[in-house]
Amino acid sequence: xxxxxxxxxxxxxxxxxxxxxxxxxxxxxxxxxxxxxxxxxxxxxxxxxxxxxxxxxxxxxxxxxxxxxxxxxxxxxxxxxxxxxxxxxxxxxxxxxxxxxxxxxxxxxxxxxxxxxxxxxxxxxxxxxxxxxxxxxxxxxxxxxxxxxxxxxxxxxxxxxxxxxxxxxxxxxxxxxxxxxxxxxxxxxxxxxxxxxxxxx
Numbered sequence: 001x002x003x004x005x006x007x008x009x010x011x012x013x014x015x016x017x018x019x020x021x022x023x024x025x026x027x028x029x030x031x032x033x034x035x036x037x038x039x040x041x042x043x044x045x046x047x048x049x050x051x052x053x054x055x056x057x058x059x060x061x062x063x064x065x066x067x068x069x070x071x072x073x074x075x076x077x078x079x080x081x082x083x084x085x086x087x088x089x090x091x092x093x094x095x096x097x098x099x100x101x102x103x104x105x106x107x108x109x110x111x112x113x114x115x116x117x118x119x120x121x122x123x124x125x126x127x128x129x130x131x132x133x134x135x136x137x138x139x140x141x142x143x144x145x146x147x148x149x150x151x152x153x154x155x156x157x158x159x160x161x162x163x164x165x166x167x168x169x170x171x172x173x174x175x176x177x178x179x180x181x182x183x184x185x186x187x188x189x190x191x192x193x194x195x196x197x198x199x200x201x
Contacts, residue, residue, distance in 0.1 A: 013044045016064040018082050018102065020072025021051055034070060036178030040185045049085060051078045061088035066095050066195070069102025071139065071176055083109070095169040095194050100140050103164075103172035110148030110167065117143040117161070127163045127175075129155045129188055136163065136175035136186070144174065154188045169194045 019031040033048045047064060061067075067089045069082055082105060089096050098106040107114060120138040127134050134155075144162035147153050155164035155173070164173040171194060177185045 013041070013066055014064040015041050015044050015046050015066045015068060016049050016060060016085070017046060017068040018049045018070050018078070018085070019051060020070065020101075021075035021078050022073075032072075034178060036176070036181075037068070037070070039181070040178040049081060051075065051081045053077070053080070057084050057088050061085065061092055061094065064094075066097065069096065069098040069105060070178075071100030071102065074101070079105070093169065096171075097191070098170070098172040099178070100174055100176055103144070103174045104140070104142050106170065106172045107144050107148060107165075110151070112144055112148040112151070112165075113146035114142045115145055116141060125157060127155050127157050129164075134186060135183070137179055138174075139176060140174050152190075154190055164188055166190050166194075169197070 015037075017033065017037055019033050022030045022032045024030065031048065031051050037046060047060075049060070067085055069086070072078075082102070086096060086106070086109070096106070098104075104114065106112075117140070120140050120143070123138050124135055125138055127136050143159075144165070147162055147165040148167055151165040151167040153162050153165050154171075155162070157163055163175065164171065166172075166188075171188070171191045173187065177187055180186055
C-alpha cells in the first residue's frame, strides 16, 4: 500500500480526465490537461480525454475506473464529449468526479440551479463541512443555489451557496482539489467513501 496525499492506494486506478479547449494566438485549438492531476492522482494511471467525436466512448468507459470532469471552458465539442462520457460511465455505474466546470455541468444536466457570482475567481474562501470550517480555492463565476434532485449537499460557503454535492457515486465540487497542494488535495469524506466502496483505492 502506498501513500498519495490523502489517498491510500492498494491498486492502480485508471482515471479518465476531461480536457479544456484552448486556442493559440494563431487560431490553433488545443486540448489542455492540467498538471496538478499528476500530483493528485500520483501512482494512478491517467488518461486525457480528447475532445473529438470519432473515438470509442464505450471502450474508454469500460477500461477506466473513474471519470474526472475537469475545470475550464464550455467549448461545444468539449461539452458533447463530456456528456457522452457521463452517459457511458452512468450506464456502468462507475464513479464520476466533477470539478468546477464539471460540477456546474453535472448540476445543469440534472436539474440544479445556478446564479452568477462575483469575487470567486483566483481567490480562497471559507466553506463549511460537517460543521467545521475549511479553506478552498475558487476560480468560478457561477454559484450553485440548488443541487440536483436526490442529491445530498455536502459543503456550503458563508453565503449558503453549495460548494459540493453527492448523488449516488457522483461527487461535484466547485473548487479545484488538483491545485490544492497546501491542504493536500482536500476532499469530503464522502468522496473517499465512494472510491473505497468501488474498491478503487
